[in-house]
Amino acid sequence: MADRIEDLRALLDRASYAYYVLDAPVLTDAEYDVLFRELVELERLHPERAGATSPTQRVGATPSQLFAPVEHASPMLSIDNVFDVSELDAWVDRLARLLGGEPTLFVELKIDGLALSLRYDGGLLVQAATRGDGRIGEDVTANIYVVDAIPKRIAYDAPLEVRGEIYLPRSSFQALNQDPTLKAPFANPRNAAAGSLRQKDPRVTASRGLAFFAYQLEEPTQFETHHEALAFLSSLGFAVEEHGSLVDQGQLFERVQQLDQSRADLDYETDGVVVKADRMVDRRRVGVTSRAPRWSIAFKFAPEEQLTRLLAIDISVGKTGKITPFAELDPVVVSGSTVARATLHNAEQIERKDVRVGDLVVVRKAGEIIPEVVGPVLAARTDDLPKYRFPDHCPSCGSVLVRDGDEADFRCPNRFCLEQLVQRLSHFGSRDALDIDGLGEMRARQLVELGLVGIPSDIYQLSSEEFAQLPGVGEKMIQRLMAGVEVSRGRTLGRILFGLAIDNVGVHVAQVVAASMRSLEDLLVAKVEDLVALDGIGETVASSVVGFRDDPYGSQLLSGLIAQGVVGATVIPQAASDRLAGQSFVITGSFSDYSRDQLRELIIANGGRVSESVSRKTDYLLAGERAGSKLEKAQQLGVEVIELPVLLSRISSE
Numbered sequence: 001m002a003d004r005i006e007d008l009r010a011l012l013d014r015a016s017y018a019y020y021v022l023d024a025p026v027l028t029d030a031e032y033d034v035l036f037r038e039l040v041e042l043e044r045l046h047p048e049r050a051g052a053t054s055p056t057q058r059v060g061a062t063p064s065q066l067f068a069p070v071e072h073a074s075p076m077l078s079i080d081n082v083f084d085v086s087e088l089d090a091w092v093d094r095l096a097r098l099l100g101g102e103p104t105l106f107v108e109l110k111i112d113g114l115a116l117s118l119r120y121d122g123g124l125l126v127q128a129a130t131r132g133d134g135r136i137g138e139d140v141t142a143n144i145y146v147v148d149a150i151p152k153r154i155a156y157d158a159p160l161e162v163r164g165e166i167y168l169p170r171s172s173f174q175a176l177n178q179d180p181t182l183k184a185p186f187a188n189p190r191n192a193a194a195g196s197l198r199q200k201d202p203r204v205t206a207s208r209g210l211a212f213f214a215y216q217l218e219e220p221t222q223f224e225t226h227h228e229a230l231a232f233l234s235s236l237g238f239a240v241e242e243h244g245s246l247v248d249q250g251q252l253f254e255r256v257q258q259l260d261q262s263r264a265d266l267d268y269e270t271d272g273v274v275v276k277a278d279r280m281v282d283r284r285r286v287g288v289t290s291r292a293p294r295w296s297i298a299f300k301f302a303p304e305e306q307l308t309r310l311l312a313i314d315i316s317v318g319k320t321g322k323i324t325p326f327a328e329l330d331p332v333v334v335s336g337s338t339v340a341r342a343t344l345h346n347a348e349q350i351e352r353k354d355v356r357v358g359d360l361v362v363v364r365k366a367g368e369i370i371p372e373v374v375g376p377v378l379a380a381r382t383d384d385l386p387k388y389r390f391p392d393h394c395p396s397c398g399s400v401l402v403r404d405g406d407e408a409d410f411r412c413p414n415r416f417c418l419e420q421l422v423q424r425l426s427h428f429g430s431r432d433a434l435d436i437d438g439l440g441e442m443r444a445r446q447l448v449e450l451g452l453v454g455i456p457s458d459i460y461q462l463s464s465e466e467f468a469q470l471p472g473v474g475e476k477m478i479q480r481l482m483a484g485v486e487v488s489r490g491r492t493l494g495r496i497l498f499g500l501a502i503d504n505v506g507v508h509v510a511q512v513v514a515a516s517m518r519s520l521e522d523l524l525v526a527k528v529e530d531l532v533a534l535d536g537i538g539e540t541v542a543s544s545v546v547g548f549r550d551d552p553y554g555s556q557l558l559s560g561l562i563a564q565g566v567v568g569a570t571v572i573p574q575a576a577s578d579r580l581a582g583q584s585f586v587i588t589g590s591f592s593d594y595s596r597d598q599l600r601e602l603i604i605a606n607g608g609r610v611s612e613s614v615s616r617k618t619d620y621l622l623a624g625e626r627a628g629s630k631l632e633k634a635q636q637l638g639v640e641v642i643e644l645p646v647l648l649s650r651i652s653s654e
C-alpha cells in the first residue's frame with residue numbers, strides 16, 4: 001500500500017508539472033481527479049503516511065523561472081471538489097455545523113482558466129500575478145498590461161486587490177488552434193489561456209484575445225458579503241460573470257443543474273460551479289486549510305463523454321505534410337450532436353493510450369472543440385485485438401513517412417504530394433490568405449486532381465475553358481472564380497506570405513515579415529539573420545522561411561507568383577514597433593493612398609490589434625472618407641475617432 005501512495009504522489013506530481021508549468025497536460029482532468037481522490041482516501045486510511053509534501057496538501061506547482069516571483073499577501077488557494085449531490089449536501093451540512101446555523105450561499109460558474117491576482121494603487125494597476133504554488137506566484141504585470149479586458153485604471157484610489165479568472169473565450173481558442181505557427185494545438189482553453197498569458201513576449205499575449213472575470217475582492221475588506229463585493233467590482237469596471245446568485249440550500253442542487261444546462265451556449269469553458277459562503281463573517285469563522293478554504297466547494301460537472309466502438313483508424317495529410325490520425329466511430333450522440341469521427345491527435349498518443357481498432361472507446365467533446373478519443377476502455381477489450389501499427393507510407397503519394405527527433409507527428413516529406421497540394425491550394429485561397437472567392441477545399445481538390453493546378457501560382461494562368469472542366473461548374477461559377485482569382489492579384493504581402501503555407505508562419509508572423517519587405521521579391525534574398533532581427537521572429541521561424549524559399553517547391557512557387565506579378569501590394573514602409581501595443585482599432589471608410597488591408601497590417605506590425613466591429617472595448621476608430629455606421633456607433637459609445645495622419649504620426653519614429 002505504501003507503494004501505491006508513493007506511485008500516486010509521483011504520478012500526480014508529474015501530471016501537475018505538465019499541467020501547470022508546461023501547459024501541456026499528460027492526463028485528462030477527469031483522470032487526474034480520480035487518482036487524486038484515491039490518494040486522499042489512502043492517506044485518510046493511513047494517517048501515519050500523511051506528509052506535507054503530498055500533492056493533497058499543496059496548491060498548483062512551483063512557479064516557472066520565466067517570471068519574477070511575487071509573494072501573495074494572502075495565499076491563493078485551490079478549492080475542494082465534490083462530484084454528486086450527496087457529497088454536496090454533506091458539505092453544506094458540515095459548513096452549517098461549523099457555523100452553528102445555516103449559511104447564506106452564493107453559487108457561481110467555475111470558469112476554466114487560471115487564477116490571477118491584480119493589485120491597484122492610486123487607481124492604477126501596479127501588479128498582476130499568477131497563483132503559482134499558492135504562496136509565491138509569477139509576476140505577469142507586463143503581459144497583463146496588454147490584455148484589453150483588464151482595467152488598467154479604476155476609479156478607486158486606496159490599495160485594492162482583486163482576484164479572478166483569466167481565460168480564453170472559446171471563439172479565440174478555436175482561432176488560435178488553427179494557427180499553423182503553433183507547435184502543437186492546445187488541449188483545451190484552460191491550457192491555451194495559461195500558455196498565452198505566460199509568454200516571454202507580451203505581444204504574443206496581446207494577440208490572443210484573453211478575457212477576465214473577477215470573483216473575489218481581497219482588499220479593501222469593508223464589504224460584509226460576497227455579493228456586495230462583486231457589485232462593487234462590477235461598478236469599477238471589472239467583468240463579473242452574470243450567472244452568480246444567492247441560493248437557499250433547498251434549491252442549491254436545482255440551481256447547479258440549471259447552470260450545467262445553460263453553460264453549453266457560453267463563449268467560455270466552465271468545469272463546474274463554485275458554492276461559497278456569502279457572509280464574510282462566516283468565512284472568517286471557518287477559515288482555510290493549507291490547500292483550500294473551508295467556506296467554498298467546487299461541484300464538478302461530468303465531462304461531456306460517451307462510449308462507442310472504434311471501427312477504423314485513418315490518417316489525413318495536412319498542408320505542411322503533417323499526418324493526423326483520426327477515428328471512424330460507430331456514430332454516437334455526444335452533448336447534442338452526432339459524432340462519427342474524432343481525432344486521435346498523433347502517433348505518440350495512439351501508442352501511449354494503446355488504442356486498437358475494435359476497442360470500446362471514450363469519446364469527448366468539450367464545447368465546440370473537435371471531438372477526440374480519450375482512450376480505450378481496457379476492461380472491455382477482447383484478447384484478440386491486434387496492436388495498432390501506424391502506417392509507414394503516405395496514403396496519398398506513397399512516400400515513406402518521417403518523424404524528426406522528438407516530434408510527436410509524422411510527416412509526408414514530399415512537397416509535391418497530391419493531398420498536400422490540395423490542402424495548400426485551398427489554404428492559399430482561404431479567407432486570411434489570398435481570399436479567392438469560390439475556391440474552397442472541394443474546388444481545390446478538383447483542380448489538383450484534374451492536373452489543372454500543381455502549385456498555387458498556376459491558378460493565375462487558368463483560362464475559362466479550363467475552369468469549365470470542373471465537374472458541376474456552370475457559366476456563372478466560372479465568372480465568379482475568374483473574378484475571384486483576378487481580385488486576389490492585388491492582395492497584400494502579408495496575406496501572400498501566409499498563403500504560402502510555410503511551416504510555423506501564421507497570420508501574425510506573416511504580417512511581421514511582410515512589414516519588413518517591399519515586395520515578395522525581397523524574400524528571394526532574405527537571410528536568416530535579417531528575419532531573426534525582426535521583433536517576435538525566432539530562429540525556428542526564420543529558418544523555416546528561408547528553408548521554404550530554398551527548397552524546390554518553395555522556389556518554384558515564388559518564381560511562379562513573381563512571374564504573375566503577384567508580389568504583394570506593399571505596406572507603407574515603416575519599421576515594426578510596439579508603439580500601438582495594447583490598443584485596439586477598428587478601420588472604416590476609404591483612404592486614398594492605402595487599402596484597409598494595408599492599414600490593418602501597419603497597425604499589427606506596430607503592435608496594435610484590429611477588429612471588425614466597434615464595441616466599448618475599441619480604443620480608436622480609424623476613419624477615412626465616407627465613414628458610415630461604424631462612425632455613428634463609435635460616437636455613441638464615446639470611442640475616440642482618429643484620422644490617418646494622426647495614426648501615422650503616432651507610429652513614425654522620431
Ligand SMILES: NC(=O)c1ccc[n+]([C@@H]2O[C@H](COP(=O)([O-])OP(=O)(O)OC[C@H]3O[C@@H](n4cnc5c(N)ncnc54)[C@H](O)[C@@H]3O)[C@@H](O)[C@H]2O)c1
Nearest residue numbers: 015016019025027028029032078079110111114115215274
Ligand atoms: N490534467 C492534469 O494532468 C491535471 C493536473 C493538475 C490539475 N488538474 C486539474 O486541476 C484541478 C486542480 O486545480 P486547482 O487547484 O486549480 O483547482 P480547480 O481549478 O479545480 O479550482 C480552483 C480554481 O478555480 C478557479 N475558479 C474559477 N472560477 C471560480 C470562481 N467563480 N470562484 C473561485 N474560483 C474560481 C480559480 O482559479 C481557483 O484557483 C484538478 O481537479 C484537475 O481538474 C489537472
Ligand SMILES: [Zn+2]
Nearest residue numbers: 394397412417
Ligand atoms: Zn504524401
